[in-house]
Amino acid sequence: xxxxxxxxxxxxxxxxxxxxxxxxxxxxxxxxxxxxxxxxxxxxxxxxxxxxxxxxxxxxxxxxxxxxxxxxxxxxxxxxxxxxxxxxxxxxxxxxxxxxxxxxxxxxxxxxxxxxxxxxxxxxxxxxxxxxxxxxxxxxxxxxxxxxxxxxxxxxxxxxxxxxxxxxxxxxxxxxxxxxxxxxxxxxxxxxxxxxxxxxxxxxxxxxxxxxxxxxxxxxxxxxxxxxxxxxxxxxxxxxxxxxxxxxxxxxxxxxxxxxxxxxxxxxxxxxxxxxxxxxxxxxxxxxxxxxxxx
Amino acid sequence: xxxxxxxxxxxxxxxxxxxxxxxxxxxxxxxxxxxxxxxxxxxxxxxxxxxxxxxxxxxxxxxxxxxxxxxxxxxxxxxxxxxxxxxxxxxxxxxxxxxxxxxxxxxxxxxxxxxxxxxxxxxxxxxxxxxxxxxxxxxxxxxxxxxxxxxxxxxxxxxxxxxxxxxxxxxxxxxxxxxxxxxxxxxxxxxxxxxxxxxxxxxxxxxxxxxxxxxxxxxxxxxxxxxxxxxxxxxxxxxxxxxxxxxxxxxxxxxxxxxxxxxxxxxxxxxxxxxxxxxxxxxxxxxxxxxxxxxxxxxxxxxxxxxxxxxxxxxxxxxxx
Numbered sequence: 001x002x003x004x005x006x007x008x009x010x011x012x013x014x015x016x017x018x019x020x021x022x023x024x025x026x027x028x029x030x031x032x033x034x035x036x037x038x039x040x041x042x043x044x045x046x047x048x049x050x051x052x053x054x055x056x057x058x059x060x061x062x063x064x065x066x067x068x069x070x071x072x073x074x075x076x077x078x079x080x081x082x083x084x085x086x087x088x089x090x091x092x093x094x095x096x097x098x099x100x101x102x103x104x105x106x107x108x109x110x111x112x113x114x115x116x117x118x119x120x121x122x123x124x125x126x127x128x129x130x131x132x133x134x135x136x137x138x139x140x141x142x143x144x145x146x147x148x149x150x151x152x153x154x155x156x157x158x159x160x161x162x163x164x165x166x167x168x169x170x171x172x173x174x175x176x177x178x179x180x181x182x183x184x185x186x187x188x189x190x191x192x193x194x195x196x197x198x199x200x201x202x203x204x205x206x207x208x209x210x211x212x213x214x215x216x217x218x219x220x221x222x223x224x225x226x227x228x229x230x231x232x233x234x235x236x237x238x239x240x241x242x243x244x245x246x247x248x249x250x251x252x253x254x255x256x257x258x259x260x261x262x263x264x265x266x267x268x269x270x271x272x273x274x275x276x277x278x279x280x281x282x283x284x285x286x287x288x289x290x291x292x293x294x295x
Numbered sequence: 296x297x298x299x300x301x302x303x304x305x306x307x308x309x310x311x312x313x314x315x316x317x318x319x320x321x322x323x324x325x326x327x328x329x330x331x332x333x334x335x336x337x338x339x340x341x342x343x344x345x346x347x348x349x350x351x352x353x354x355x356x357x358x359x360x361x362x363x364x365x366x367x368x369x370x371x372x373x374x375x376x377x378x379x380x381x382x383x384x385x386x387x388x389x390x391x392x393x394x395x396x397x398x399x400x401x402x403x404x405x406x407x408x409x410x411x412x413x414x415x416x417x418x419x420x421x422x423x424x425x426x427x428x429x430x431x432x433x434x435x436x437x438x439x440x441x442x443x444x445x446x447x448x449x450x451x452x453x454x455x456x457x458x459x460x461x462x463x464x465x466x467x468x469x470x471x472x473x474x475x476x477x478x479x480x481x482x483x484x485x486x487x488x489x490x491x492x493x494x495x496x497x498x499x500x501x502x503x504x505x506x507x508x509x510x511x512x513x514x515x516x517x518x519x520x521x522x523x524x525x526x527x528x529x530x531x532x533x534x535x536x537x538x539x540x541x542x543x544x545x546x547x548x549x550x551x552x553x554x555x556x557x558x559x560x561x562x563x564x565x566x567x568x569x570x571x572x573x574x575x576x577x578x579x580x581x582x583x584x585x586x587x588x589x590x591x592x593x594x595x596x597x598x599x600x601x602x603x604x605x606x607x608x609x610x611x612x613x614x615x616x
Contacts, residue, residue, distance in 0.1 A: 028517070032413050039410060040427035043489060046442040047434065049453070053445060061445075066453050108337045115334035119327075127335060134342065136538075138597060140546050140571060141590050142349030144583050145356060149349065151363075165345035168338045199330040228435035230549045235578075248437040252444075253557030259445050266438040277433045281426040288429075288490070289497035 047274065054078075054264040061259060077264035081251065084261065086240065087268070090247040097162045097243060098226035102219040104167040109218060110211045113176025114203055118189055128177065135170045143235060150236055161236040162243070166226060172218055179214035179290070180207065217287025220280060224273055244269040357587035364581055375588035385589065387565055388573040389596070391476070395551075395569065396544030396600075399480035403488050404536065410488070411495035412521050425496075428489030436486070440553035443482045444469075469554060475567045479550045487543070491536055498532035499525055534608045538601050545597045546571050570596070 052067055053060075055074035060067050081087050115121070116128050146165065147156070155161040184207065192202045230245045237243065239250050251258075251265040277284065357376070360369040379385050414424060431439070446453050447468040455466055468478040502525060510520050526533075548571035551561045559576045561568025568576070570593045577586040 032416075032418070035413060036410075036418075036424045039489075040424060042485075043427045043430045046439070046446065046485070047430070049446065050438070050442045061451050063451070066451060066456055108341075112335045112338045115331040119331040119334075121328065121331035124331070127339070131338070134346065136542065136601075137346070137350060138542055138546050138594065139346075140548070140574075141594050142346065142353060143574075144578060144587050144590065145349035145352035146345065147578075148352075148356075148583070149345075165341075168341045170338075170342070173335075173338055199326050203334075224433060228433075230436050231575075245435055245437050248435070248441070249553065249557065252437060252441045252553055259441075259448075262441045263445065266441045270434055270438045273433050273435075274430070277426075277430070281429065282422055285422075285425050285429060285493060288493050289500075 047270070050263045050267050050270075053260055054267045056260060058258065058260050073260075074264070077260055078268055080261055081265045081268060085247040085250050085265070086242065087244075087247055087265065090242045090244045093159060093242065094227055094244040097159050098223045100163050101166045101226045102223040104163075105169060105172045105222045106215045106219045108168045109172030109176040110180075110208065110215050111203065112173045113178075113180050113211070114207045116173070116177040117179075117181035118184065118186065118207075119199070131170050131173050135174065140231065143232065147235055156236050157238050157241060162226075162229075162233055169222075172222065175218055176211065176214060180211060183214070184210045213283075214287065214290070217283055217290075220276070220284050221287065224277075227273060353587045353590050356583055357591055359584045361584035361587070362581045363583065368584075371584070375585050376592070378585070379588050379592060384565060384568070384573065385592075388561075388568050388570045391472075391551075391561070391565075391567055392545060392547065392569045392571075392596075393600075394472075395476050395479050395483070395547060395567070396541070398476055399483040399487075400537075400540045400544050403484045404491060404533075404540065406484075407488050407491035407536075408495055408521075408526070408533075410492045411499055412517075412525060414492070414496050415499040415525075425493065428492055430489070431486045432490045434486065436549040437553060439482050439486055440550055443478070443485070444554055444556075447478045469562060470566070472566045475554070475562060479547070479554055479567055482550050482554070483544075483547065487540070491540070494536055495529060495532060498529040502528045530608070534605060537604045537608050541601045541604050542597055545593065545600060548572055548575065 051074075052070050054077055056067055056071035057073055057077075060071065112131075116124060116131075150156045150161045153160075155164070188206055188210070189202055192206050197205065228245065229243075230249070233243045233246050234249060237246050239246065242250065248262075248265050248269050252262045358370060358372060360371050360374075410428070414421065418424070447455075449455060449465055449467045452468075454468075455464075458464075458466065466474060468474045506524050506528070507520055510524060515523065547569045551567040551569050551572055552559065552575070555562045555567065559572060559579060561572050570589065574586050574589045574593065577589065
């Protein structure tokens with residue numbers, strides 16, 4: 001049987017063949033689950049271990065074998081974190097910075113994505129190619145002049161230095177362009193036009209509601225990466241007015257032998273994101289996979 | 296849909312006043328032709344100001360003797376680059392970057408393809424596996440390094456404890472070149488393998504099922520199907536992942552910085568100082584001209600390595616014949 005007949009046969013028997021690949025033998029199937037379970041275990045292990053260490057005292061770290069279950073010192077250690085670095089302020093700063101960046105990226109990306117996906121204008125393709133090309137430029141490259149610019153604007157040490165340069169990003173524009181060109185029927189826009197909507201009216205009444213699922217995912221991704229951003233905040237902020245990551249690095253660097261303190265801070269700074277992720281993980285993953293298909 | 300169609304149509308048309316119609320026509324034209332530019336403008340304006348301008352300005356700064364300590368910037372041409380090429384620390388950083396980059400990227404991508412292959416079939420608890428895969432990526436770099444530094448501790452670390460079962464004792468992970476590169480690579484792999492797996496999985500799910508069904512009828516094993524169907528079919532995604540991973544790997548900074556308890560030299564003997572870290576070291580010395588020159592060399596490397604990888608991945612054998 002050659003390949004073409006095979007395809008045809010398979011098509012004909014489609015209903016008989018389960019949605020995926022051929023039925024696997026029991027042993028192979030068990031091995032697959034075992035492997036995936038091991039991966040899941042190792043993905044969660046370091047986080048679990050950080051909770052274990054964070055809930056003990058430094059003496060427990062010298063135990064052999066290492067402690068495997070949480071102890072009772074978690075809250076005492078967390079209190080120490082708050083005494084050592086301005087952690088509450090850092091949390092407020094991080095929420096403020098990541099939140100405003102996420103909102104701005106959602107808005108501007110949907111706006112530009114709408115134009116690229118559904119509007120006709122001269123130079124559209126060239127501008128879109130330029131946008132995608134800029135995704136390849138490493139952000140770190142401009143850190144030095146960006147820092148000089150911030151000094152000139154007198155923004156160093158303030159949250160403006162983090163927020164303003166991050167208000168837009170090429171990935172967001174590309175992501176929303178992809179989504180809107182597929183998910184938003186052009187007929188809907190035409191109907192809006194017939195009803196006398198201006199372009200802005202279309203954006204507000206038709207595009208924004210349609211873009212909501214993808215924009216939410218983009219917002220989450222942006223929030224997470226802004227929350228986890230480390231290098232740029234480290235360069236422009238002071239330890240007195242930090243974000244969570246900068247505060248954590250102070251803990252991790254200044255108190256080298258106090259791992260318990262470091263891991264208590266780490267746990268504290270990571271848990272909010274892990275919690276959000278546990279709630280919305282499915283949508284976020286869907287978004288990543290959707291954005292990736294046409295990579 | 297919440298459009299106002301019925302209301303609008305119900306209103307009787309205005310008396311035909313020519314000039315008003317003309318004006319409305321013009322406004323409409325302006326709206327249709329002009330507004331797209333207004334919509335993409337915020338992105339391009341902000342990106343130019345905070346993305347492209349700094350990039351170009353780095354090139355200008357790199358041609359100067361430029362520090363924050365003095366107001367005078369002397370033009371020195373390519374002197375910074377000349378010094379750089381003769382600087383052993385620079386080549387050391389380049390070697391470390393490439394070494395950590397290869398150690399972390401190559402096994403990671405193979406692992407990711409394999410895991411995606413495992414996930415690309417009907418399985419129970421798909422969502423659970425996908426979420427745990429992405430969990431490391433949600434964890435911040437700082438957290439990852441703090442956690443792993445503890446795991447990689449010489450005397451009481453869990454990894455050495457486990458190695459001791461096999462008779463390997465007391466590895467000082469952050470002292471040697473090979474050991475520190477391995478430890479840092481593990482951190483990077485832990486954080487990024489799951490993310491790349493999902494991207495590969497997305498590509499694999501777009502491969503037509505009929506191909507697998509036909510291959511199965513022809514008696515091809517799972518591994519043969521992976522090699523002969525999946526890998527050739529997802530090549531565009533592979534190119535994309537290889538390029539983005541390369542760019543990421545060339546810029547590694549936080550891992551070595553924090554692994555060395557915040558040493559900007561990347562360990563006492565610069566065993567794991569990467570290029571980014573080297574830039575940062577010169578930046579903290581306020582030697583902006585030199586740091587800018589390194590930045591541009593790094594950019595050149597990125598373009599070079601990404602280009603080579605692009606050609607290699609594209610030419611990697613495959614093809615559905």
